[in-house]
Amino acid sequence: MITRDDIRELANFHSPEACAVTFYYQPPTPLNKSHREESIRVKDLVRNALREAEKKGKNGGARPDLDRINAMAETLRATGQKAKAIFACSKEGFWREFDVPAQLPKSNLLLNQRFHLKPLAAVLDGVQHFCVLLADRAKARIFEIVNGEISEKLDFVNGLTRRGKSAGWQGYDAGHVERRQTNEAIQHFKAVADYIEQYFERGHCDRLLVGCHDDIWPEIHQQLHSNAKQKLVGHFRIDPKSATAEQIKQMASEMLREFNARQKDALIQEVIGEAHGNGRGAIGLRRVLRSLEVGEVQTLLLGSNFQAPGVKCYHCGHMDMHSAPNCAVCGKENTELEDIGDGIVGHALRNNIEIVYIGDDHDEFDKIGRIAALLRFRADQNTPMKVAS
Ligand SMILES: [Zn+2]
Incomplete structure (x- = not known):
């Protein structure tokens, strides 16, 4: 998967001879185009690019890359429904090839002094790496969602709480046990918050979402540290013990989508207000x-x-x-x-x-x-x- 560092490297690349080749391949939806049609389309793109380059007397530099892309035309479809982005400049020995989500506006081939990054940056904008914490007073589960794939990273049970389950001799010290359980829950949430904070310090995740019962939320929120609070989107209602990965992914993704839309909307209003003032x-x-x-x-x-x-x-x-x-x-x-x-x-x-x-x-x-x-x-x-x- 392409990273922000990759994009920065591509953005800084410069070919004064205009030999920087940008190739985007967006697979056709299976029903509306045959494999053959698609490889013809890629070959057309290559032919047009060669013609353009020749007109400007610059085909020498780009030719090896265009030939290589032409040779790939047959096999592109075989890579499945993945879209592809290739950035090349044979003169500089530069060739970068990335699989990207199939959300590009179209297949395209361009030759210029710089790579054309707008379609790629737009696709990556929708990709977020976020963290979902599910917790109750005894348990915590941590998930990561990247590119629409969810994986469970941690599942831990607060050992202290299990010991605190007994109400003591005929409930004689029930009040004491309750106090101790509250303290142990606080310790549990503190441990969870410490773990989450380290997570964000390592810098992998963009956002944090929390799934829990409503009455537990203030207790969790209180313990979160500064990084986690900054990245926090909010909490959604779910049972941390029984929730399946698919349910978690759906609820968290929907919440994040709404959050992003609200943020973008607020930004548009701010810019318009500022511009008018x-x-x-x-x-x-x-x-x-x-x-x-x-x-x-x-x-x-x-x-x-x-x-x-x-x-x-x-x-x-x-x-x-x-x-x-x-x-x-x-x-x-x-x-x-x-x-x-x-x-x-x-x-x-x-x-x-x-x-x-x-x-x-x-x-x-x-x-x-x-x-x-x-x-x-x-x-x-x-x-x-x-x-x-
Ligand atoms: Zn100028």
């Missing part, structure tokens, strides 16, 4: 491009259906939504981009700008042009007076 918000392609160029952007919001043609100057990095042969900033030759979104995503990845993808069913986001940004500051307001206030 002349504050830390930029909406629409023109304004976002300017904010990216002056380094104002903290978080980029990009519609998964965003697409717009544009140009990019690989000399100074300037991007423009208007087609022109030469760069408006440095005068060097511009490169046409089928989708300026690719240039924007690459820029964001290289500059550690957080990218948030917005699903294609958000009317309000559609209205503002499917692209927006939350800014760290506004360059035009960075006067001493503003800074002081």
